[in-house]
Amino acid sequence: xxxxxxxxxxxxxxxxxxxxxxxxxxxxxxxxxxxxxxxxxxxxxxxxxxxxxxxxxxxxxxxxxxxxxxxxxxxxxxxxxxxxxxxxxxxxxxxxxxxxxxxxxxxxxxxxx
Amino acid sequence: xxxxxxxxxxxxxxxxxxxxxxxxxxxxxxxxxxxxxxxxxxxxxxxxxxxxxxxxxxxxxxxxxxxxxxxxxxxxxxxxxxxxxxxxxxxxxxxxxxxxxxxxxxxxxxxx
Numbered sequence: 001x002x003x004x005x006x007x008x009x010x011x012x013x014x015x016x017x018x019x020x021x022x023x024x025x026x027x028x029x030x031x032x033x034x035x036x037x038x039x040x041x042x043x044x045x046x047x048x049x050x051x052x053x054x055x056x057x058x059x060x061x062x063x064x065x066x067x068x069x070x071x072x073x074x075x076x077x078x079x080x081x082x083x084x085x086x087x088x089x090x091x092x093x094x095x096x097x098x099x100x101x102x103x104x105x106x107x108x109x110x111x112x113x
Numbered sequence: 114x115x116x117x118x119x120x121x122x123x124x125x126x127x128x129x130x131x132x133x134x135x136x137x138x139x140x141x142x143x144x145x146x147x148x149x150x151x152x153x154x155x156x157x158x159x160x161x162x163x164x165x166x167x168x169x170x171x172x173x174x175x176x177x178x179x180x181x182x183x184x185x186x187x188x189x190x191x192x193x194x195x196x197x198x199x200x201x202x203x204x205x206x207x208x209x210x211x212x213x214x215x216x217x218x219x220x221x222x223x224x225x
Contacts (some may be wrong), residue, residue, distance in 0.1 A: 033213075042218070099206055102147075102149075102213065106156045
């Protein structure tokens, strides 16, 4: 089966600009997650979709971050306007259900300058 | 809040030696503990997992142990090889198993 695909792999933007990250999960995986890893720290939870619904968005840092999953297939994560502290690697993952391992994408490395 | 502590942050071993990475978790309701390996330029990949109804699980050269009372779990890699060099993350599920909390990672170097 095809894996989780993320696009772009790298993005360098200036402070104040907008960036949209995309994730295509494994087909049939209702659960889609966004995580972020900053400067060698832990992989930190951002939010969780079940199909098109936001199940848990407790990890979203602030209202500059907007995630969508229209139609319950691919998801986008928009950062607007971007700040320097938003730099990091953004991972998307999907899973079959509760207490199952995740399949991660390769990540998007975002650098805000 | 819930957290997972992971040690050591860096581990260097000689090829053929064993490597052990230890984690503790805070949420006593956690019942699923996966381990991920991240190689350069790739996303984390699930390598082994353990559920709370067992204390140990083995898969070839890797094994995981779980002590629910102490809220500790560990990854053991035996007969290490250079291709084992990577960053390893432990994790614990919370919120009914739908959310996973990760440790900060251990960078393992296996010297040939």
